Amino acid sequence: MSSPDFDQKTQEELKKFLDAENAKAQMQSTIHEFTGRCWDKCIKSATSNNNKIDSTEKACLENCVNRFVDTSMFIVKRLQNRN
Amino acid sequence: MSSLQNLNIDPNATPEQRKQMIFNQVKSEMALANAQELINKINNNCFNLCFQNIGPSFSNNDQKCVTSCMDKYMEAWDIVSRTYVGRVQKEQQKF
Numbered sequence: 377m378s379s380p381d382f383d384q385k386t387q388e389e390l391k392k393f394l395d396a397e398n399a400k401a402q403m404q405s406t407i408h409e410f411t412g413r414c415w416d417k418c419i420k421s422a423t424s425n426n427n428k429i430d431s432t433e434k435a436c437l438e439n440c441v442n443r444f445v446d447t448s449m450f451i452v453k454r455l456q457n458r459n
Numbered sequence: 460m461s462s463l464q465n466l467n468i469d470p471n472a473t474p475e476q477r478k479q480m481i482f483n484q485v486k487s488e489m490a491l492a493n494a495q496e497l498i499n500k501i502n503n504n505c506f507n508l509c510f511q512n513i514g515p516s517f518s519n520n521d522q523k524c525v526t527s528c529m530d531k532y533m534e535a536w537d538i539v540s541r542t543y544v545g546r547v548q549k550e551q552q553k554f
Contacts, residue, residue: 381474381477382474382477382478383474386474386475386478389478390478390481393482393485394485397485397486397489400489401489401492403544404493404496405496406543407536407539407540407543408496408497408500408536410539410543411500411532411535411536411539411540412500412503412504414535414539415504415532415535416504418535419508419531419535421508422505422508422509422524422525422527422528422531423523423524423527426527426531427526427527427530427531428530428531428534429531429534429535429538433531433535434538437535437538437539437542438538438542440539441539441542441543441546442542442546445543445546445550449550
């Protein structure tokens with residue numbers, strides 16, 4: 377992205393924009409992954425009189441995300457403490 | 460973002476206009492990639508959920524299941540997104 381036609385300020389602006397978009401893409405990819413994983417654990421049926429996530433399923437999805445984050449933080453912490 | 464090298468930029472545009480074109484193109488490609496990923500995930504997960512037994516046709520009940528599953532999957536995406544973003548913000552505040 378080092379087009380000579382762009383002045384320094386514009387190049388920096390472009391870099392900042394692309395960094396932010398990259399971070400957003402990474403975030404979205406994580407959310408897709410979590411949705412798939414937690415869907416498997418929490419959603420057992422879909423029928424015509426049940427087009428909405430019920431309260432049990434919602435709680436399960438929220439807990440699933442939080443427990444996955446807890447797990448990954450726990451693993452990192454435990455590995456750090458081994459030294 | 461694979462097609463970025465094919466950036467469709469008018470050579471007569473001013474640098475400011477070209478910058479805006481890059482912004483817009485990147486944003487629309489991101490939105491497209493995100494939508495494609497969501498459609499893929501819905502397809503896989505709803506196929507698994509609705510076709511534990513495979514019948515000889517795409518029955519009325521199959522269609523109802525897929526319809527309901529799609530709505531639920533998108534709602535689940537929303538819930539997971541809000542929960543995850545909220546958790547990330549909470550963890551960042553600790554530092």
